[in-house]
Amino acid sequence: MATNKFHPRWREFKFTLHRIFRNPSAIIGFMLLFCFMAVAMLAPVIAPPKNQFNPYMMPHKGYSPTPKPPSEQNIFGTTSGQYDIFYGAVWGTRTAFKIGLFVVLIAGIVGISLGAIAGYYGGLLDEILMRLIDIMWAIPTLVLAMAIVVAFGRGLDKIMIALALVQWRWYVRVIRSEILTLRDQDFVHAAKLMGVSDFIIITRHILPNAIYPVLIMASMDMGSMVITAAFLSFVGLGAPKGYADWGQMVALARNYIVGPVDDPLRFWYTIVIPGACIILFVLAWNLIGDALRDAFDPKLRRR
């Protein structure tokens, strides 16, 4: 009863927040994410770069291909080529955020605006867009991204562009199907009858109601895009050797997954540390996405 005096949207928001934070997975997810954000922001403090102009290059002493175990100097040890794993893990956090945010933001903005316009107006534009997406849909994300990276040339920036170019199709689909159902609802008709402009209808009335599935997807994508980028780096399409990127670090360690016969797990740190970074980063976003889904999904939110 007491909540009645608040604006409905605020109440809804509070309800949603309550639902999100009632979920233990959200709490873990946000805590993990907070840690990663802190590491990313404090990277220059935690791991002071040797080269001020190019802090993303991992420092290395020597060129020996055999990894060295954790020591005073290199607390996580060094990987093949003597790159410092600790430094790579810290600055790799920044790289991961860069990849995730860039891809999701670009794909999201392009996808939402195209999807909203196509869904709202329909017609020829919608037709052309949907056929294009039909075609793109036939090729899995990873394969299409690979083809684009090959065409643009290697590099982390190329990977990011390729993933954004591939991933926008998801946002179009999701936002469009939401809008198609919202478009014919009474409150939109009412707004139209009152002479509200199309732009205001889309931005004020339709998008706020259609945005939840996009938020869920964006959060999941932050993780999955980092995975895909890491795999492309792993295959060798990514950043130059020595760039602080988790996928690249796993690739460097690839030949050392099996140690000498007497001690097969000797080089565990070369793969487990960057691997754990990737997994935890992705896990954080997926936990948040899952909590958002539980909180927003009208089918599941009855309680």
Next chain:
Amino acid sequence: MTKLVQTIDLITNFYTYEGVVRALDKVNLTIEHGTTFGLVGESGCGKSVTVRSLLRIIQAPGKVEDGEVWFFQNAQQDTEGIELLSQNEKYMQALRGDSISMIFQEPNAALNPIMSIGDQVSESFLFHRKQEMCRQISDTLYSPDCQIFLPVKKLLQPLYRLAAKNTGAWLLKFLSRVPVFKYWDRLLKREALRRSVDIIAKLGISNAEEIVKSYPHNLSGGMKQRIVIAIALACHPVLLIADEATSNLDVTIQAQILELLRELRQKEISSVLLITHDLGVVAETCDRVGVMYAGQLCEVANVKDLFGNPKHPYTQALLHSVPRLSQKGPLQSIEGSVPNLVAPPRGCRFHPRCPHCKEICRKSFPMLVEIGNHHFVACYLWTNLSRD
């Protein structure tokens, strides 16, 4: 009049995010053999929750908290009643659809969209009449004029004889999992389907043979509601609960369904519990009426008494708010709004809207007392007794 179902102090709560919704607050309801009982009230006042609690099919997050539900199957009342809330789930499964069955508000949603009508109606027979059907088939199989291919017949005979004795025999369960042999119950299913055709035809549907092969989306709303009724009637229940069974139908279809229910009441079933918010329907079809408000039962009376001489202020207000042909002046409405059941008003839940509100109304709830001629009312205008 003899009791059929009696609820005593039934309490049901829903555990939601906003808090505990106290949907039923000590409901005492008695339904007699051979009557049509109407339960009326606004939406959300707990009518459906009452009957669902009674059948124990409340869905999560709801829970029947306390109270008793007595069921007296036998009209002569020579056997003891059975308390349903303390029975195990298996007993309830045997009871639902057999002794008490229910039809639901929305015929479009009440049928499984991907099962054929025949299968859905057959299920009732397969749940409750399996043994009887097996016995019948077994008799046919042993009779000399049975036309089945001999080896198959020889194989089926012992199976059905076993099934007639014990439907849950492990051999039968095992056979149902073996390819080819799992079709041993074909005859059983055919018999159930034949009975389904019969019951559907009985409800005045001409092409029942074709209807059983179709799917819910092939049928109109009225037709679907008849199928839902057929499912409920399949095993000749003692009590049929119709939960807003006509609310979502066209007026003409509504009249047909009500007519059907009335006919059935005379021929097939003992009692009907009709839940509705349509007072016109109640006046037309019911013998007795109960009025609910915000999870509490206010008044129960014979239909003529209730409409002619309502005692509870809420009943009076409700009746005044129905438009009549002889209406003069503006239509009256009830001041205020339905309370939020998370934090219901103390005492009588109607008191904030009641024109006759007294000091005691705010503190405790009045007892449901009889004031003559089977007319029960729970209001301090008529009694000084409190419930608690």
Next chain:
Amino acid sequence: MLPFIIRRFFFLIFVLFGVSVLIFGILMTFSPERRAAAYVTTPQQAKDIPKIIKQFGLDDPFYHQYFRWIKEVAKGNLGWSLVAARPVGEAFWRYFPVTLEMNLFAAPIVIFFGIWLGSVSGIHRDTWVDHSTRIFAIIGWSLPTFLFALILLMVFYGYFQAFSPGVLSDELTLFIIDNPDKFTPYTGMYTIDGILNGRLDIALDGLHHLVLPIITYVIVVVALNMRVMRSGIIEELSKDYVLTARAKGADNKTVNFKHARRNALLPVVTVAGQLVALSMEGSVSVEVVYNRHGIGWWLAESATQLDMPVLMCICLFMGVVFVITNLILDIMYAVIDPRIRLN
């Protein structure tokens, strides 16, 4: 039914045309010199690049080149694969069985586990069963396939020495190479060929090499299936027909499995297309890490060595797979759901 398949056939042509234009367009951003390298099969030809550009018209306008390419493809010439050192078409049929084999074994497991775990989780919503399956799913979903594969390899190959990468043990591979008359590769899949040739040891060895890839794959892919199934079950269980069934006297098993689960399968069929795409991506990572020379490995290798005809071929193949799976799914959908009519 027939008109539906014919429509699908036109859709296939449309998609293949679109995919080829799209990929061709992407690859046209290469300079003619780099594209000419694709025609070079021996080191000696490298100095002939300008000649090759002239000869194949690599600096012609886009549509010229595209139609020339289409003509070649119509003749069955998909180009030359550097990685495989043979024509693309021929190489494709060498690599395809390896990928198909893994997917044939993994798909039933993924489907079965996904549906089973999803239903259990949905039926026992908010209990410890539900929570643990969800945690399992979300961790599986967060594991990058290649990383998980590497870790499994590290533990089971390195530490326990129980499984090894590749498709077949070295001795058996050598045996097959040395005795081409004793072992006929009917299908190209060792598990099946082994049985067909009466060499159970080869079949078992092939299966042994499949264990780790399939585990990797299933744990990573099953989550999607499971999640859709779970929310489907939860949604269906809240519907009115479930109440009708309960009021009929149905037991929990009937309500959950006969009524709710069949309905909840519909959305699972809808995402199955996504599942196929996911399994294609999964194949790439798994094959690269476990060194199984299938389509995925070939793609990754070709991408790093700029083997363009292969990229083109694989994208077209994906288009065919996409259309065919969609056709199958639509038919399945119509079988499960009587409301859908294919025309």
